Every structure is written in C-alpha cells, then in structure tokens.
Amino acid sequence: MLNQQIKDELDQALKQQDKTKLSVLRNLWAEIKNKEIDLRKKLTDDEILLIIKKQVKAGNEAKEMFAHGGRNDLVSQNEAEIKILSQYLPAEVSEDELKTKVRAVIAEHPEITNRGQLIGFCIGKLKGLADSSRIAKLVGELS
Numbered sequence: 065m066l067n068q069q070i071k072d073e074l075d076q077a078l079k080q081q082d083k084t085k086l087s088v089l090r091n092l093w094a095e096i097k098n099k100e101i102d103l104r105k106k107l108t109d110d111e112i113l114l115i116i117k118k119q120v121k122a123g124n125e126a127k128e129m130f131a132h133g134g135r136n137d138l139v140s141q142n143e144a145e146i147k148i149l150s151q152y153l154p155a156e157v158s159e160d161e162l163k164t165k166v167r168a169v170i171a172e173h174p175e176i177t178n179r180g181q182l183i184g185f186c187i188g189k190l191k192g193l194a195d196s197s198r199i200a201k202l203v204g205e206l207s
Contacts, residue, residue: 066109066152067096084141088148092119113153113192120149156194165190166202182207 074093077085095115100107107115127142157165169186176182183203187196 066112067107070096070112070152084144085148088145092116092149095119110192116149116152120146120153123149154192156198159198162190162194162198163202163206165193166199166206170203170206179204179207 070089070093074086074089077089092115096107096112099111099115123142123146127139127146130136130138130142166186169189170182173182173185176185183200186203187199190199193199
C-alpha cells in the first residue's frame, strides 16, 4: 500500500515537475528497490517505514551539520526534504502520552533493575510510537 502511494506520488511529481519532491521520492524509491533486491522479496509497509525513518534521521543530522557550518541554503533544502518524507510517517505520540506509556511499562516489570535492559525493553515494547532516543531519554528520567 505504502509502496504504491510512493510510486503514485513519484509519477505525480514527475508530471508537475516538482524537482525537490521528485528528487526525494526518486532517492526513496531507489532505496526501497535496493532493499528489495537485497532481501529478494517485496517490502512490507513496516520495512518501508524503517527506510523512511532512516532517511529522515540522516536528513536531520545533515541539517544540524549544515546549520553548524553556516550553510542556511542547505538547511532549508534539507528541511523541505524532511517535510516531504515525514508525510509518509505516522504521527508520533505526544510527550505526556509517551511518559504515561513508559511509566506503565516500567511498572509492569519491576524486576528489571538494570537501566540498559530497561531502556531496551521499553524501546521494544513502544516501537513505532516514538523515536527510540525519546524513549531512552524518558526511561532515564523516570527510572
């Protein structure tokens, strides 16, 4: 489903001559196809979402580097690319809701006292709801 949506929007960007969106979607499409070739199977929506999250994370890191280097033109370009990719990601939960869920997971498993194991366990339980760095930060604060 997500695969077809990306393909359709790629065709639409090509027809509308939207160069930024076309470039981003071509890059994403190539990444998806490369992964399919590596795995020798069609990717599921969850696997495609992992690729998109990886590209958004790389874009955010690049944006920070460009901002640190004073390249505001590249910062705005990366922000536009991230915005395009973020359309395909599910909305992350709010900070308060995430805190509630992390507290619930910690309360369910008081036997886990090692902070590293607790972080790993919470990330596994709450996968997809929020970025793992946000979850790890909250577990560190709450445990």
